Amino acid sequence: xENMNIKKLAKELNLSVSTVSKALHxxxxxxxxxxxxxxxxxxxxxxxxxxxxxxxxxNSSKTIAxxxxxxxxxFFSLVINGIExxxxxxxxxxxxxxxHEIPEKExxxxxxxxxxxxxxxxxxxSGSSNNNAHYHELVQKxxxxxFFDRANFDIDAPRVTTDDYQAGxxxxxxxxxxxxxxxxxxxxxSQMSAINHRxxxxxxxxxxxxxxPDHIHIIEAGTDETLSFQIIRDSLQPLPESMGIFSxxxxxxxxxxxxxxxxxxxxxxxxxxxxxxxxxTAALLNPxxxxxxxxxxxxxxEAALLLFQSIKNKGKIQPIxxxxxxxxxxxxxxxxxxxx
Amino acid sequence: xENMNIKKLAKELNLSVSTVSKALHxxxxxxxxxxxxxxxxxxxxxxxxxxxxxxxxxNSSKTIAxxxxxxxxxFFSLVINGIExxxxxxxxxxxxxxxHEIPEKExxxxxxxxxxxxxxxxxxxSGSSNNNAHYHELVQKxxxxxFFDRANFDIDAPRVTTDDYQAGxxxxxxxxxxxxxxxxxxxxxSQMSAINHRxxxxxxxxxxxxxxPDHIHIIEAGTDETLSFQIIRDSLQPLPESMGIFSxxxxxxxxxxxxxxxxxxxxxxxxxxxxxxxxxTAALLNPxxxxxxxxxxxxxxEAALLLFQSIKNKGKIQPIxxxxxxxxxxxxxxxxxxxx
DNA sequence: GAAGAGTACGAAAACGATTTCGTAATTAAA
DNA sequence: TTTAATTACGAAATCGTTTTCGTACTCTTC
Numbered sequence: 001x002e003n004m005n006i007k008k009l010a011k012e013l014n015l016s017v018s019t020v021s022k023a024l025h026x027x028x029x030x031x032x033x034x035x036x037x038x039x040x041x042x043x044x045x046x047x048x049x050x051x052x053x054x055x056x057x058x059n060s061s062k063t064i065a066x067x068x069x070x071x072x073x074x075f076f077s078l079v080i081n082g083i084e085x086x087x088x089x090x091x092x093x094x095x096x097x098x099x100h101e102i103p104e105k106e107x108x109x110x111x112x113x114x115x116x117x118x119x120x121x122x123x124x125x126s127g128s129s130n131n132n133a134h135y136h137e138l139v140q141k142x143x144x145x146x147f148f149d150r151a152n153f154d155i156d157a158p159r160v161t162t163d164d165y166q167a168g169x170x171x172x173x174x175x176x177x178x179x180x181x182x183x184x185x186x187x188x189x190s191q192m193s194a195i196n197h198r199x200x201x202x203x204x205x206x207x208x209x210x211x212x213p214d215h216i217h218i219i220e221a222g223t224d225e226t227l228s229f230q231i232i233r234d235s236l237q238p239l240p241e242s243m244g245i246f247s248x249x250x251x252x253x254x255x256x257x258x259x260x261x262x263x264x265x266x267x268x269x270x271x272x273x274x275x276x277x278x279x280x281t282a283a284l285l286n287p288x289x290x291x292x293x294x295x296x297x298x299x300x301x302e303a304a305l306l307l308f309q310s311i312k313n314k315g316k317i318q319p320i321x322x323x324x325x326x327x328x329x330x331x332x333x334x335x336x337x338x339x340x
Numbered sequence: 341x342e343n344m345n346i347k348k349l350a351k352e353l354n355l356s357v358s359t360v361s362k363a364l365h366x367x368x369x370x371x372x373x374x375x376x377x378x379x380x381x382x383x384x385x386x387x388x389x390x391x392x393x394x395x396x397x398x399n400s401s402k403t404i405a406x407x408x409x410x411x412x413x414x415f416f417s418l419v420i421n422g423i424e425x426x427x428x429x430x431x432x433x434x435x436x437x438x439x440h441e442i443p444e445k446e447x448x449x450x451x452x453x454x455x456x457x458x459x460x461x462x463x464x465x466s467g468s469s470n471n472n473a474h475y476h477e478l479v480q481k482x483x484x485x486x487f488f489d490r491a492n493f494d495i496d497a498p499r500v501t502t503d504d505y506q507a508g509x510x511x512x513x514x515x516x517x518x519x520x521x522x523x524x525x526x527x528x529x530s531q532m533s534a535i536n537h538r539x540x541x542x543x544x545x546x547x548x549x550x551x552x553p554d555h556i557h558i559i560e561a562g563t564d565e566t567l568s569f570q571i572i573r574d575s576l577q578p579l580p581e582s583m584g585i586f587s588x589x590x591x592x593x594x595x596x597x598x599x600x601x602x603x604x605x606x607x608x609x610x611x612x613x614x615x616x617x618x619x620x621t622a623a624l625l626n627p628x629x630x631x632x633x634x635x636x637x638x639x640x641x642e643a644a645l646l647l648f649q650s651i652k653n654k655g656k657i658q659p660i661x662x663x664x665x666x667x668x669x670x671x672x673x674x675x676x677x678x679x680x
Numbered sequence: 681g682a683a684g685a686g687t688a689c690g691a692a693a694a695c696g697a698t699t700t701c702g703t704a705a706t707t708a709a710a
Numbered sequence: 711t712t713t714a715a716t717t718a719c720g721a722a723a724t725c726g727t728t729t730t731c732g733t734a735c736t737c738t739t740c
Contacts, residue, residue, distance in 0.1 A: 016690045018711055021728060031688060048455035052396040053726035056695050061392070063435075071424070072417040082414050084438050093457070096436050097401075098424050115388035116343075117433070193441075257624045279621065284597045286626030356720045361698060371718060393696035397727050521687060 001062045001320045004047045004175050013041055025048070063093040065118040067109055069101045069126045069150075074250065074278040075122070075296050078255060079148065080141040082300020090308060092119075101188075101223040103127040110134040120307045121145040125152050144310035149294070152196050158310060158324040160303040164194050167200025167292045169329040171246050174290070176209050178272055178338045180244025184217040184235065186252040186275075195248045198276065202246055215240075221252050228252065235261050239270060242336075247275035253289060254279075258303060272338040276330070287297070287336035302326050343549050344387045355383055359641045373567040394598035401431040404446065404647060405458040407449055408464070409441045409466045409490075414590065414618040415636050416464070419488065422640020423497040424464060430648060432459075439471070439565040441528075443467040450474040454481050460647045461485040465533070487589040488643040490534050498650060500643040504534050507632045507670040508541025511586050511614045514630070516549050516570075518612055518678045520584025526592040526615075538616065544585055555580075561592050570590065573599050579610060587615035593629060594619075616670070627676035632669045642666050 011019045015038070018136035023030045023038035030038075041047075055061045058104055066083055068076045080096070087094050095118060099106040106126045112135055113121060121138070123145055135155045138145050151159040175183060185202045185229050199218070206216055219235050222230035232255055236243075253275030257267070265271050274290040280291040306324050350360045363378035365371045370378075388651070392465075395401045406423055408416045420436070427434050434460060439446040446466045451474055453461060460583070461478070463485055475495045478485050491499040515523060525542045529534050539558070546556055559575050561568035572595055576583075587593035593615030603609050607627055614630040622629040646664050 007726075015600065018691075018729080019565070019689055022689085025728085029688060034688080046454075048452075051455055051457045052392045052395065052401070053695085055699085056392040056396055057726085058566065059695075070421075072414065072421050074412065075410040077417050080436070081410075083439070084436070086410070088438075094436050096420070098421070098428075112388075114386075115391055117391045142732085152457050168410060188717075250723050254621055254624065257621075260625070281594055281597075281625060283619050284594065284601070284625050285621060286628070287738045288626070346698095347696075358721080359699085359719055360697080362719085365698085369718060375716080390696050393725090396727085397696085397698045399725075549684075 003049065004045050006047070009038070009042060009045065009047055009204070012045070013038060026092060027201065037339055046224045046327075048278070059116070061093075061117060061119050063095060063118045064311075065095045065097060065109075065113055065121045066306075067097045067099060067106060067121060067123045069099050069124060071096065071098055072158065074280065075149070075294060078278055078296030079124075079300035079303075082297040082302075083304045084298075084300075086301055086304035086308065094307070099126040101126050103151035107134045108156055109210055110138060114138065114143065116143075120311045122148060122303050122307055124148050125150045127152065127191075137139065142314065144307060144314060146303050146307045146310065148299050152191050153193055155325060158306040158326075160299050160306065160326045160328070161194060161197075162294045162299070162328050162330045164197035164330075165201040165204070167332070168198035168248075169205045170201070170323050170332055172205035173209070174332065174334065174338060175246060175272060176205065176211070176272060178244065178268075178340050179242060180272055181242035182210060182215045182217065182240035182244065182246045184219055186232070186247040186249075186256070187218065187220050188223055188249055188252070190220060197254060198246075198248045214282065223253075224264060225306070229255055229259065232256055233263070234266060236260075236271070239265060243271045245271065245273040245275075247273060247277075248276035250279055255287065258290075261330055268337050268339045272337050282333065284336060285337075287339070290335045290338040291333045292330045302328065343389065344385050344592040346387070349378070349385065351379060352385070362404035365545045377503070381538050387521075387608060394615060398678065399456070401459050403458045404432065404437060404644075405435045405449075405453055405461045406653075407437045407439060407446060407461060407463045409439050410432035411436065411438055414620065415489070415634065417637030418618055419464075419640035420642075422637040422642075423644045424640075425637075426641055426648065430459045432648070439466040441466050443471060445468075447471065447474045450478060454478065454483065456483075459484070460651045462488060462643050462647055464488050465490045467492065467531075484647060484654060484655065486643050486647045486650065488639050489626050492531055496663060498646040498666075500559060500639050500668070501534060501537075502634045502639070502668050502670045503546070504670075505541040507672070508538035508586070508588075510541070510672055511632055512542045512545035513549070514672065514674065514678060515584035515612060515614060516545065516551070517678050518584065518608075519582060519595060520612055521582035522555045522580035522584065523551060524559055524583065524585045526572070526585055526587040526589075526594070526596070527558065527560050528589055530560060538588045547618065548560060551622045554635065561595075565595075565633055569595055570676055572596055574602070576600075576605060576611070577603065579605060583611045585611065585615075587613060587617075590615055590617035590619055593617060597625065597629075607677050608679045614678050621674065621677060625677075627679075629676040631673045632670045633673060635668050642668065 006020055006335060010017045019030060019036055023035045066080060069131055084094055097109045099121055104128055114137055135152060148160045151161055183206055185199050187199060198201045222233045236259060245256060256273055260267055265274060277291040278293055278296050284293045346357055346360055350357045359370060360378055363375045406420060424434055434547045452475055472494055475492060484496045488500045491501055499675055523546055525539050528538060561571045587594060593613060595615060600607055607613060617631040618633055618636050622631045
């Protein structure tokens with residue numbers, strides 16, 4: 001009585017195990033009457049198939065993994081929401097793995113997932129581009145995966161990203177038109193694709209408007225919180241005249257706000273700042289933060305859709321087509337933090 | 341070559357499958373030399389045991405589920421971080437399920453998990469207290485679970501909560517001492533344990549300070565965004581004199597900020613507000629938001645620890661002891677939004 | 681009415697691990 | 711030297727499904 005299984009169900013019905021299994025899967029081999037009986041008793045006895053037996057036999061787990069640098073982050077939470085919306089619909093399960101921005105951790109996670117625990121993986125890379133071995137192993141094992149936001153462009157895998165270059169250009173242009181004289185790009189690391197594209201857009205805009213190179217500052221704050229605070233603080237003392245900051249990630253913009261409060265820098269008077277961000281409170285900050293906002297939910301949805309398509313096509317001959325490379329648009333919200 | 345398994349490994353080593361399995365599990369039956377050989381070849385051929393075969397046989401999945409109302413929420417993200425920190429250490433996998441605050445969805449998820457896919461479940465309930473059947477089924481099936489933050493107090497399961505009553509009292513007392521005359525409690529629903537405890541603390545404080553009943557407002561905003569905006573807006577027009585709002589959740593406080601901005605209510609001059617919140621930008625808002633902040637990461641950690649303890653003790657005779665009921669303290673941060 | 685097709689089911693072999701039980705070979709004890 | 715115990719391994723059952731293959735039986739069709 002403890003656990004219902006197909007064998008007990010079959011015995012109860014005076015049918016064979018195979019017949020019951022087929023009936024439960026609505027096989028054409030089984031006549032309607034029998035199916036009904038089986039379904040009825042299964043429901044009555046609350047039978048639920050053992051997922052591991054099923055996965056073992058079918059060699060598919062109905063599970064995907066999401067590998068992200070961090071979760072306490074509006075962007076990634078929203079992406080997960082998008083992913084979940086699709087997974088839920090397709091009755092897939094979602095495993096979450098957090099790398100804490102540590103490339104080795106990511107490697108370890110991906111390597112573990114080679115064992116077949118999941119049917120596919122959604123990755124926002126924490127790694128530097130010089131370590132791709134684990135991705136290649138995924139390819140070799142035939143495990144579908146899709147990059148989102150932070151992709152590795154050396155790997156042939158579907159990608160869902162945003163128009164980072166254009167957005168970077170646009171944000172910087174906005175700073176220039178807001179009469180900034182000095183320009184700083186706040187970056188986590190120079191190893192992340194999305195962030196580098198933002199930087200390229202930043203530099204391109206400055207070049208187009210012929211900003212002198214010594215008015216251009218690249219600040220690599222890194223992923224350690226205490227350290228990045230220090231680095232940002234140092235780079236704002238002394239404060240260059242008419243400073244305009246383009247922060248590539250929300251976290252660094254928030255840190256900058258804290259620092260400005262601490263050392264009495266007035267935004268937007270002395271310093272203007274715009275940031276990539278999905279903060280729901282951006283408009284409520286003091287001053288309201290100008291943002292480039294990524295369609296995080298859609299990114300999650302699109303990435304999941306690509307992954308499930310990939311899973312579905314697995315084994316079949318792939319048409320020789322270009323790799324899916326979805327690029328979504330970010331939206332510029334101009335607020336007080338960049339007011340003239 | 342495609343997929344390594346224990347059979348191929350055994351053949352390669354001229355050993356039996358059982359010997360290899362035992363060697364891999366460091367069984368005393370196998371001599372050191374053999375173990376070394378097995379380990380070496382396993383590593384070389386990159387052998388990884390099939391998790392489903394293993395789970396099927398051992399009847400344990402090394403996986404837990406986290407069932408939460410929503411994920412794009414600072415509190416829950418931080419909790420997940422805490423959970424992950426423990427799960428990662430114990431080499432457990434974490435499945436995420438989102439109920440979107442829909443009790444039926446939660447039921448459906450929990451019912452699905454009765455099939456043994458996970459070894460245990462961490463739940464922050466979305467349900468009303470009048471539907472407990474699915475929890476009882478978990479108990480009956482012997483699947484360990486732990487409530488966090490939003491518990492169901494009718495169910496005998498370990499809980500990790502915060503001192504909601506005291507915090508509610510404290511927050512309200514603070515509003516009273518900030519010379520508010522009217523008091524409003526902003527609630528999602530009257531069915532959630534944690535929120536009701538906060539309300540009880542709110543009411544108790546008002547009673548102790550002999551606030552007239554007609555100066556006390558309970559606003560149930562619900563979980564629908566558009567609707568809750570409307571409800572809050574309506575309750576602020578006309579604005580009672582010296583209004584003090586205690587928001588039971590972050591989201592409603594943010595909505596209130598937006599509404600105040602929209603209809604030109606000055607915080608803290610015309611309206612003071614304090615909220616439960618884990619917003620990293622609380623101090624940067626205009627004005628800075630006074631908060632009660634829950635130790636979200638610790639809640640996740642403690643809940644996970646309780647769950648793993650529960651999983652470990654499963655099957656063993658439980659000592660007749662009181663149920664684990666961890667209560668953590670929230671911290672009050674007084675900021676400008678409640679300034680006199 | 682014989683051959684072929686279709687229907688509805690069952691027996692048994694997978695899937696890949698773990699675990700129980702049995703047993704040769706060696707060592708220790710009597 | 712015999713017996714008992716220990717060591718180190720292997721055969722086979724098992725976990726609960728799914729799926730292949732086989733086969734009675736009925737129904738057409740000529």
